[in-house]
Amino acid sequence: MKRKHKKYSKPKRPFDKERIDEEVKIKEEFGLKNKKEIWRADAKIKLIREKAKKLIPAEQKDRELFFEKLKKMGLEVKSIADVLSLEKRDYLQRRLQTIVVKKRLATTPKNARQFIVHKKILVNGRVVDSPSYIVPKNLEDKISLIKKEIKKTVPVTKNAEGD
Numbered sequence: 001m002k003r004k005h006k007k008y009s010k011p012k013r014p015f016d017k018e019r020i021d022e023e024v025k026i027k028e029e030f031g032l033k034n035k036k037e038i039w040r041a042d043a044k045i046k047l048i049r050e051k052a053k054k055l056i057p058a059e060q061k062d063r064e065l066f067f068e069k070l071k072k073m074g075l076e077v078k079s080i081a082d083v084l085s086l087e088k089r090d091y092l093q094r095r096l097q098t099i100v101v102k103k104r105l106a107t108t109p110k111n112a113r114q115f116i117v118h119k120k121i122l123v124n125g126r127v128v129d130s131p132s133y134i135v136p137k138n139l140e141d142k143i144s145l146i147k148k149e150i151k152k153t154v155p156v157t158k159n160a161e162g163d
Helices: 017-030 035-054 060-073 080-084 088-092 096-102 109-117 137-142
Strands: 121-123 143-145
Touching: 017 035, 017 088, 035 060, 035 080, 035 088, 060 080, 060 137, 096 109, 096 121, 096 143, 137 143
Parallel strands: none
Antiparallel strands: 121 143
């Protein structure tokens, strides 16, 4: 069995007041469950930046493929400089939870998280129950709420004969 590795790293200075205040604001703005989700987004952006740095000496074709992949993800980039200037907020904007709030399917980020976890949100006709799902640009307009069908119950009446 393969061992799972963490997808984030904790901050080097655990009691840095400025970082803690910034994380609290981000947590409130995006309705995140805990700071681990912020650190995970930070790690993803760090990986994207590292790939971009490796592509500096590469051919233009390789760079274009990388930019195309990021555009499908929903990150607007046209050059390596744009990729290097990405922030964790840009990545958090692409989460399903945030997009559900933007589309006004939910009133607050916490309400959106509740809908997603309770399997009330469809993406392209499929139930997605992960608030951290990164929505591709082409599926952004295919997000909807599950329509609850109301079944009409027919009242059971007894005959006069007592059947």
